[in-house]
Amino acid sequence: MQVYSENGDLGSAKAIFDQIPSHNVVSWNSLIAGFSQHGFMSNADEIFARMPRWSSSSWNSMITGYAQSGDLAGATAMFDRTPEHNVISWNALITGYSDNRMIPEAKGVIFDEMPRREEVSWNALLSAYAQAGHVHLARSTFERMPRHDVVAWTALIAVSGQNGQLEEAEVLYDLIPERDLVAWTALIQAYGVNGQLTESKRVYALMPERNRVSHTAMIIAYSQNGEVVQARKMLDTLPDPDQSTRTSMIVAYAQNGYIKDAREMFDSIKNPDVIACNAMMEAYSSAQMLDHAKAMFDSIKQKTLVSWNTMVAAYAQAGNLDEAKSIFDSIPHKNVVSHNVMVVAYAHNMDLAEARRIFYSMDEKDTVTWTAMVAMLAQHGRLAEAQELFAKMPYRNVVSWNSLIAGMASCGHGMAAVRYLYVMRNEGAKPDHITFMGILIACSHVGLVEEGWTHFTSMQGDHGLIPWREHYCRMVDVLGRAGQLGAARELLETMPFIPDVGAWGSLLGSCKTHSDVKLGTRAAESLLQFDDQSSGPYVLLANMYSSVGRVADALAVRNRMKARGVKKQPGVSLIRVDGVLHRFVAGEASHPRHQEILSELSRLQELMKKAGYQPDTKAVLHSVLDEEKEVLLSYHSEKLAIAFASIACEPGTPIRIMKNLRVCSDCHTATKFLSKLLQREIIVRDGYRFHNFENGTCSCGDYW
Template identity: 35%
Template sequence: MKRFCSWKWQQTLECCLHHNDLERAKLVHGLMLSRGIHPPIVSANRFLDMLSEAGEIDQAVKVFDKMRQRDEYSWNTMIKGYARSRLLAEARLLFEQAPARVPITWSSLISGYALNGCEDEALELFWRMQSEGLKPNEYTFGSVLRACAVRPRLSCGQQVHAHVLKTGFDSNVFVVTGLVDMYAKCRRVHEATNLFSITPERNTVLWTAMVSGLSQNGEGRKAMEIFREMHRSGSRPNQFTFPSVLTACASISDIDFGTQIHNHIIQTGFGPNVFVESALVDMYSKCGDLSSAQLVLDNMIVADEVSWNSMIGGCVRHGLQARALCIFKRMHETAMRIDDFTYPSVLNSFASLNELKHGQSVHSMIVKTGFGTHKHVGNALVDMYAKCGSLGYASSVFITMPEPDVISWTSLITGYAHHGFHEDALRLFCDMKDAGISTDEFALASALSACAGLTVLEVGRQIHVIFIKSGFGSSLSIENSLVTMYAKCGCIMDAHTVFDLMPDRDVVSWTALIVGHAQNGRGNVSVELYEKMLRSGTKPDFITFVGVLFACSHAGLVEDGRYYFESMSKIHGISPSTEHYACMIDLLGRAGQIDAAEELLNEMPIKPDATVWKALLSACRVHGKIELGEMAACNLLALEPQNAVPYILLSHMYSSAGKWEEAAKIRRLMKSRGVTKEPGCSWIEVNNTVHAFLAEDRGHPRMAEIYSKIDLVMSLIKEAGYVPDRACALHDVDEEGKEIGLAYHSEKLAVAFGLLAVPPGCPIRVVKNLRVCGDCHSAIKYISKVFSRKIIVRDSNCYHHFSEGACSCRDYW
């Protein structure tokens, strides 16, 4: 009777196992043990395997411990179960205790290590297996190749490949699939393709590995062609094949083929598969068909975070930041899991919309959910704060990151450069190099932008050398930055050389050179370049016209300027902004056409801003139009009451007209309002050191030599015909004091130091924060002739290239 009951219990357990009824199996197994009945080893192993597959490792351990008999399958099942549950130490201990280790035992542990990111241990175990005289089987090779693919490790993978050839597994489709995947993950797609091509037996898994490998390596079209071959061969794609080919479609924005794949998915019954549906959302999003992406997402039975993330990313990619934030809000409200792929897309939206406050709210959410230490999230936070101009917060996040990478470094460098903190940007760039972080093209472009802002030519040249040595090849962003850097440092011919050598050019390239020539007193060349740009088929943009009109203004090309201004809307469909109107008013004002400038001002369809009023005021000051100048000054003061420019220009205008009382009144008003004029400062870079000078500065270590040089310079240029322009001096000192004050203006001190410190034959480069004064402009022309030196002065308006007594601006600045 007892034997009959034992048999009945065993049959009941077998029935539960056969129907995969784990809960009933656990109940029956418990009742059997309580009656002293132990299931046969085959049933116990099946029960052990079921528990292990279900992740109930603790229960599996109890079953294993109570088994009276264990065979290889029992040990291997437990080792695999531990490994699957990431209990690698326990798996290794059981492995070492196993009475016999066959290839599957080794494979189970190797696979566990590989799947859990412990590639070193997996490879060490594989080589130990060889040393103990055991031959690997197809599953061992598959596991160790997976380990080689994870990091990836090409050299180890090649060694395993050699072992595959020696042991005759090179025709095994399972092993070949592992090799194809390994080579693809190691970015050796050529080797992967060769292996695939010589393998006669191909199953769905191998086809999928090849499609996936090509897709991952940017070979979207080839991946699609392999998928077509797979279809023609009669192999049926699975839930992993479709996402791979859809990724290929997305990578080259081939929505037509993607739609065909979608139809094929429906026909083959894979429509409700979450992996396939997520890939469809991603494909449609990346191809710009957000309506179809949303339709797939809305119809998903089980929508996972991957599909939602793809939808958010697609909206961000196509400039629909507000829509992306709405989807994120829905995702949050439905308690959908938000992960380290969701947050970067959302933070990117806030960065694009300059929504700092909302970005900070999401930052709080990130901290609460424990994603603050994730690299992608940290990078997105740094980028968001940097783009929003909150550089303190950007730096704080950066400092707390465990291992900042090139992306986080570049985001911070770019943030500082973009917001005018050029010195900080260059310091960070140097720190990045010192930290051993390999720079990318974006970091180099931002560093060059900082060099342009500071006009530190030598540092810019060094970064140019870094770019050449980097092996990046041609990079449009870096080459555009080089054109801008050289132009802003006064090396317009170097800028032109970089431009001429560029294999590809966009509107930014052309605009940078157009603006560069204009700023360097070569407005005629700017206009020629603009016409050449049009002939090349490149369409001008908003900034291009600012450059062209600036060039016309500084070259006195009134009719050309009028034509280009009118062509903006009539030919190119670009509505002029206040910047374009300011350029036109400046152009007309410089040419003495004040009435035409006033007429254009009155015809403006948009409200004039400070740049427009300043342009008109400057023109009135030059041409003595006091009444109109007063009106311009009043409007400018209303917009910028703390700006010293309108006070100074109006005061000078009154003084020039002999209206001393009105001039004094303006200066008193300026003083009563606490408005101070920015002191003139000039600086010069010599041997990578910047030397700054203020007017009548005596703080430089070599000031005695500099003042002695100034006295000599002034004496020699007077003999050559220079006459001090006392109108540029202070009004509250006597005539002798005015002349002495003029001699020690900041730009003259910088030029004198250049004569002392810059080797003969090399140009003297000086930068001034304000517009160069008329007297200094005249004096430096004479200095360039008397001392036979080329002198380049960049002021707040443009570059002045002095040579042989003449200036590139032709005294029209």
């Protein structure tokens, strides 16, 4: 019966239970534990109520079950009903609050009130801080502990690894007096999550013995580093993979886009528990298969908080805020993760006011909450507010630093991003691969070539980080955008990766900027070998030809697009006014105030021309007269959005626009004029970076 329960086959477990002629407390507790551990609390309640007498294990199983399902009120009520509290019941409550990210309550309401604390109690609190990413609190708790067992050491190794502090994790591992399988596994995970797959494999090979947990850790390490085939080979070496191991493979497939394989692995599980269902739901969500995700969600009889939060995130990431809010409001017992998802959802969909409202209404915030809000403010160009909030963060991890650096980079504050890297290192935080991606983007946006080279080469030399393909592509971009096309081409051709779409795309963009038609043509043709149905290479190549007066070649490229059935992706601009998101598409007339917008656009065009604006008709591929090209330019989506804001927003208020494509040269020039004429700050987040227009100038310094 216990074997069936542990593997989620609760029907078989119940059938065996019913066949037992005389039930003792052990059989009752085994059945309760099976149902409660797999989230079937209504069944566990029913069985608990039928028991002739209860033991401490009965009460503790119920407390743990309620806590794991996110019903902390139920867990606390059950705890209060318990006739006698032992250390296990106290620890169950600590773990429940901790797992639901209610760390202050776990510490202040439960841990501090415990009449007696054992190693397990200290470890529960330490693990709570570790799971929430609170490195400093985890360390201070560790230092206060009267004794350290291998569980404590392992928790500290895990939180150090998860927060990019790999050297710290290595030192801690070396200090462990006696290592067990869990400690070895923690080091495998630390290397894996930090991109050091070779080291994960080395540690795995050195292990004196292995179990399913260590096998699963290697599967996860392979998947985190894109080695899905190796992850599956690892799974296939096991004689009978259990549900937990198969679930880790579902996650591996999902993380790397293999949704069909993820479903096949899910179907191989005889009685999938709620954890496996959540993993499959996340897989569907990552692939934007919302109907499948919702069907999986609806099929889960006893939903955990992870189930609810995953479904909220699925709708939020797809931009369906109404459905996300509906699911969020239906969550019976919300935790900090639930609120974090909604903060990100609103911010991602340009509703910063609602994101702020939720953020400041939260009774408890974890590092993820603070980091998410800093990231969202930075990504929307609110750098001063982002920096102010960052300074108030009680704890920072490498993700927090990366968010601020990336925000500075996308807004064109390259030197500020680099300065934060030095501050980060001075405060003891270890930069990771993502940190250097942000730094190279910062250098690319403002032309810091020498600075870019320095940090690119320091990755491996000073930090032991082997550059990814993406770092090489960014360095190609740094060189190319600065006009060093020869050096960019040489790096592209000599890097230890086959140049892909990102590398050739960076080079093509630079060739267009600097009018190197020969190299640009080669880059475009290389790009089209990867995908001849994407409009980007055609458009860039045609624009490059047009900019140097080779109109016939530009038209030939356009005709080639037509012959292959390739359509140019339309420009789409979004602007939020009075809480409502308005969408403008280049050339479309679907907005209810379209005629008013056109009238205002015409007025603004006349004012700009009087101020010296001259349309850049080279940006238009159509074979028409210059007068007609001017009309086509005037219907670009961001100009429609600015004209709408001019008539719909209070005078002097900032205009914030999100655009899917890179802003064209004509719209960039026009927006500079409009910022001065309207006496407004205009912030445009295009497909590449932020542009902050004010009084006739742009924050990018015309370097984009």
